[in-house]
Amino acid sequence: YALQGSRWRVKNLTYKISKYPSRLNRAEVDAELAKAFSVWSDYTDLTFTQKRSGQVHIEIRFEKGEHGDGDPFDGPGGTLAHAYFPVYGGDAHFDDAEMWSINSRRGTNLFQVAAHEFGHSLGLSHSDVRSALMAPFYRGYDPAFQLDQDDVQGIQSLYGHKTQTDIGGGGGGLIPSVPRATTQQPSAEDPALCADPRIDTIFNSADGSTFVFKGDHYWRLTEDGVAAGYPRLISRAWPGLPGNIDAAFTYKNGKTYFFKGSKYWRYNGQKMDGDYPKDISEGFTGIPDNLDAALVWSGNGKIYFYKGSKFWRFDPAQRPPVKATYPKPLSNWDGIPDNIDAALQYTNGYTYFFKGGSYWRFNDRLFSVDTDNPQFPRSTAFWWLGCSSAPRGTVGGNAR
């Protein structure tokens, strides 16, 4: 990555679209440009709020030929757009002679070019990493677009990592914290997932995002549903990782471990962290194959594995890591059923168990399923996957 040399001093930025493209629906353009901004807010504390008028940080215009800044556009092809670094105002101009398109292989993809130009508006220069979004050349429509690590490092060197904020309340005596919604983008609803909300596994990544795996696909969760633009292919985001994962968790070392059958993989972010897969029996002595679920329990920071009607406790610092007194009956976890699908210590400090279309919130202090209204188990579809037609209750966020 390369930095131009300037950046915004504030993180809550505003933008307005002063001139829309002549051939696209305005509401669709609003949504695509919001999505383009969220490419950068996903990894930083930047927020982008659209205004319809008045002073903003970033002004966006679709123009043809000479348009007043001495750098005329050149018609279809060639230069697609350009933008100004923060020190020069941060505005972004797009060549309205291009065939801008949305979610289509025809024409030029508006989302990808806009995300690139907004990188300039935030202070990034062109990168010589060919797979980077900030490489200067348009590489065609990519339906499974992902920000390259080069771009993530670049934007975080300007605006820091995405941090978590405390918003107070919550049980179990722990300080709850929930990632703050960073763009005004509403969550999406995935009809297929709502129709069958059973999941393979659910885990938090090191940067605080929460992911759900099912089959070959994954979804990133927002505070009250799944993020727009999903599902995506697991193999594209975690190269080398198969689908149909049994269990996953992120440990204190920031590495994420995935389990399937008799094997496990270790990733650092979305990069495989060495030569994997390895045998579970080799890396997690005493833990069986074909797991149901795994989590790092907030009560003592140790790793718990679940299978059938039993559970194991794994302490990396101990020899052997699994005591002879394990496995123990899962019924020790009062109120949690056998044969669960997934388990998670969520970012609010609570521990959750999932099975079929239902989930339970566990009270670590009382060591039993929490009591609340509505009772547990609740509908995973409504509370976690944003399925509005699923059984109701109080809405999302910490109330999960």
Added chain:
Amino acid sequence: RSSAAPTFGTTDKATMYLAQYGYLSPSVRNPSSGHIMDESSWRRAIAEFQSFAGLNATGELDDQTNEMMSLPRCGVRDKVGFGESRAKR
């Protein structure tokens, strides 16, 4: 005047491209300077572009380089900021 207009071949196009995206001094885009440029700066500019674009940095304006120059792209210069020789941190 029309007979004096330069024929706009690939070299001229490449010169404009290299000047537009920061590999050559913008002054070469000014017709009044008559596109006067020494060989070494031209070859260096081509090699810098080739290196930035992930091509072999030969300094020769070959087909692959021309093809890369014809791709649709962003209008912001590739070389910006201070200390150009340290463009990547």
